[in-house]
Amino acid sequence: MSSLLSGVLLVDKPAGISSAEVTNRLKKKFKFQRIGHGGTLDPFATGLLVVLVGEGTKIARFLLEGEKEYEALAALGSETDSGDLTGEVVNRCEVPEISTDDWRQHAKSWTGTIRQTPPAYSAIKVKGRPLYEYARKGEEVEVPDREATIRELEIQETEKASIRFRVRCSGGTYVRALAADLAMTAGTCAHLTALRRTASSEFRVNDAATLDSLLEMSPEQLPLRKLEEALAHLPQVTCTTHVALKIRQGNLAAFEAIRGQLDRPGYFLLLEKNENRSVPVAVCNHHPMMRPDCTIERVFDPRLSLS
Numbered sequence: 001m002s003s004l005l006s007g008v009l010l011v012d013k014p015a016g017i018s019s020a021e022v023t024n025r026l027k028k029k030f031k032f033q034r035i036g037h038g039g040t041l042d043p044f045a046t047g048l049l050v051v052l053v054g055e056g057t058k059i060a061r062f063l064l065e066g067e068k069e070y071e072a073l074a075a076l077g078s079e080t081d082s083g084d085l086t087g088e089v090v091n092r093c094e095v096p097e098i099s100t101d102d103w104r105q106h107a108k109s110w111t112g113t114i115r116q117t118p119p120a121y122s123a124i125k126v127k128g129r130p131l132y133e134y135a136r137k138g139e140e141v142e143v144p145d146r147e148a149t150i151r152e153l154e155i156q157e158t159e160k161a162s163i164r165f166r167v168r169c170s171g172g173t174y175v176r177a178l179a180a181d182l183a184m185t186a187g188t189c190a191h192l193t194a195l196r197r198t199a200s201s202e203f204r205v206n207d208a209a210t211l212d213s214l215l216e217m218s219p220e221q222l223p224l225r226k227l228e229e230a231l232a233h234l235p236q237v238t239c240t241t242h243v244a245l246k247i248r249q250g251n252l253a254a255f256e257a258i259r260g261q262l263d264r265p266g267y268f269l270l271l272e273k274n275e276n277r278s279v280p281v282a283v284c285n286h287h288p289m290m291r292p293d294c295t296i297e298r299v300f301d302p303r304l305s306l307s
Helices: 019-030 054-064 100-108 131-136 175-185 211-215 241-248 252-261 302-306
Strands: 007-013 035-037 046-053 068-076 078-080 089-092 112-116 146-158 162-169 190-200 236-239 266-273 278-286 294-299
Touching: 007 019, 007 054, 007 211, 019 035, 019 046, 019 211, 035 054, 046 054, 054 278, 068 175, 100 146, 100 175, 112 175, 146 175, 162 175, 162 190, 175 190, 236 241, 236 252, 236 278, 241 252, 241 266, 241 278, 241 294, 252 294, 278 302
Parallel strands: 046 190, 078 190, 236 266
Antiparallel strands: 007 046, 035 046, 068 162, 068 190, 078 089, 112 146, 146 162, 266 278, 278 294
16 A cells, blocks of 8 residues: 555445435544545445545545536425425425326426536535525525536436436536426426436446445455546646656646646646556646636645655
8 A cells, every 4th residue: 555545435325314314434443634525425325435535635626526426316296395204295286197108208308408406405605604504594585596418317216206317417507407497397396206326427436435334344454446547538638747847846837847748727627657658647727718727726745656
């Protein structure tokens, strides 16, 4: 094991515990100094939780922007204050006869770029406080809607009282809100009774380990994945050891040596090429219409080269 315990753990989260509890249990077992995750799963939900350890905690916000995939089951005819089975029923609706083909037609109207209103019980902050704090205290607050991108919305199974679907979407999409909006289009209401994340960025739940199995391992047995795997959705740019040293020191003039590799704006992963492998140096941002046109977003510990 490297002297710098860093990387990504793929956990198949069980239902009934929060994402924070997953990281707390791993931290207690392995004495991690720094641990986080790349996107919360609600306590009732299961599936892929990307846990970040050590230097991996520096890449959380870049994973949040990656695409996600979910499988969901929604109960039709009732709406809860949380949008899922953990909440109180606040509304009941008739459920019209809707064929599977009709559901698929309705799904088309929620594919592409859409606007969503975050559920009352969500972690998004308004005026510095998470929405669930307002909801728990019965306080009303104006919630701005937000943009989401639905790449695919597949209706898998329909019954009179429920609908099962799969969605591939942008990070930050609320599947609870999507289920409610889809039901509204069909003339009814709904809340989620099951939600499973099957993919996040480049990772799949089939490659994840259960929390119980991880807690039985020694530190040397942990299936830690390298940061460059987690950031595979970003363009990769390589540099020499000399340039890597300059970038780690915050010298923006060093970007001149790699400018020929920068063919589009946005975040990119800078890698130092050495004899064994490419070592992450930093996540940088190329914005050609500004000066300076390259900035350093996150710098990684050079001891990652010992991994």
